[in-house]
Amino acid sequence: EVQLVESGGGLIQPGGSLRLSCAASGFTVSSNYMSWVRQAPGKGLEWVSVIDSGGRTYYADSVKGQFTMSRDNSKNTVFLQMNSLRAEDTAVYWCAREQGRGVITPYFDYWGQGILVTVSS
Amino acid sequence: QSVLTQPPSASGTPGQRVTVSCSGSSSNIGRNTVNWYQQFPGTAPKLLIYKDNQRPSGVPDRFSGSKSGTSASLAISGLQSEDEADYYCAAWDDSPNVVVFGGGTKLTVL
Numbered sequence: 001e002v003q004l005v006e007s008g009g010g011l012i013q014p015g016g017s018l019r020l021s022c023a024a025s026g027f028t029v030s031s032n033y034m035s036w037v038r039q040a041p042g043k044g045l046e047w048v049s050v051i052d053s054g055g056r057t058y059y060a061d062s063v064k065g066q067f068t069m070s071r072d073n074s075k076n077t078v079f080l081q082m083n084s085l086r087a088e089d090t091a092v093y094w095c096a097r098e099q100g101r102g103v104i105t106p107y108f109d110y111w112g113q114g115i116l117v118t119v120s121s
Numbered sequence: 122q123s124v125l126t127q128p129p130s131a132s133g134t135p136g137q138r139v140t141v142s143c144s145g146s147s148s149n150i151g152r153n154t155v156n157w158y159q160q161f162p163g164t165a166p167k168l169l170i171y172k173d174n175q176r177p178s179g180v181p182d183r184f185s186g187s188k189s190g191t192s193a194s195l196a197i198s199g200l201q202s203e204d205e206a207d208y209y210c211a212a213w214d215d216s217p218n219v220v221v222f223g224g225g226t227k228l229t230v231l
Contacts, residue, residue: 037166044123044209044222044223044224044225045158045166045209045211045222045225046222047219047220047221047222060219061217061219094165094166099171100171100172104153104154104171104172104213105153105154105155105156105171105172105211105212105213105220106213106220107156107168107171107172107211108158108166108168109168109171109177111165111166111167112165113165114164114165
């Protein structure tokens with residue numbers, strides 16, 4: 001059974017850093033594309049970043065240079081390092097397995113339960 | 122302001138057929154496939170439709186997707202109370218090469 005479990009969220013002051021983790025089971029992250037998607041309170045969905053099977057990463061313009069995605073193959077886990085956090089980064093963050101990139105519009109077939117990141121003083 | 126435009130709300134009565142629209146442009150829906158997600162409050166989105174009209178295993182055939190030009194639609198037939206949720210469309214946008222989402226449509230079953 002495919003499962004994704006996020007951790008590492010919480011309340012952080014503006015300018016601070018957080019690292020989100022997403023532990024996967026039921027499949028191998030290094031053989032798949034993995035994305036982070038976020039949703040600000042009361043708002044819609046926003047794609048944040050992806051790491052492909054080759055380890056290459058891509059980011060939304062809104063977080064480029066601020067967030068870094070990585071993975072640990074031995075732990076079957078992906079990470080999102082978030083630096084210089086701002087109030088507008090407050091959101092629920094999900095990791096999701098991605099399919100179809102480069103062929104069709106990527107779709108997210110499995111999602112974690114989500115983790116809340118609140119940036120506030 | 123979302124790149125893809127959805128009506129903020131839609132409604133229907135049990136058994137009715139309802140549609141949710143998603144309007145885009147030539148750089149997204151006009152050239153690329155569309156996906157749809159269903160989201161209940163406080164939970165993760167669930168993939169409902171991918172590649173315009175394909176249903177993942179387990180999604181009832183009451184849900185269907187279609188696309189024409191720069192617009193897409195999600196149709197729900199035989200509406201049920203448990204279909205009350207938020208629905209989001211998504212498409213690849215060639216500029217700036219990212220997945221973009223609609224603002225979401227809150228479906229109410231009256």
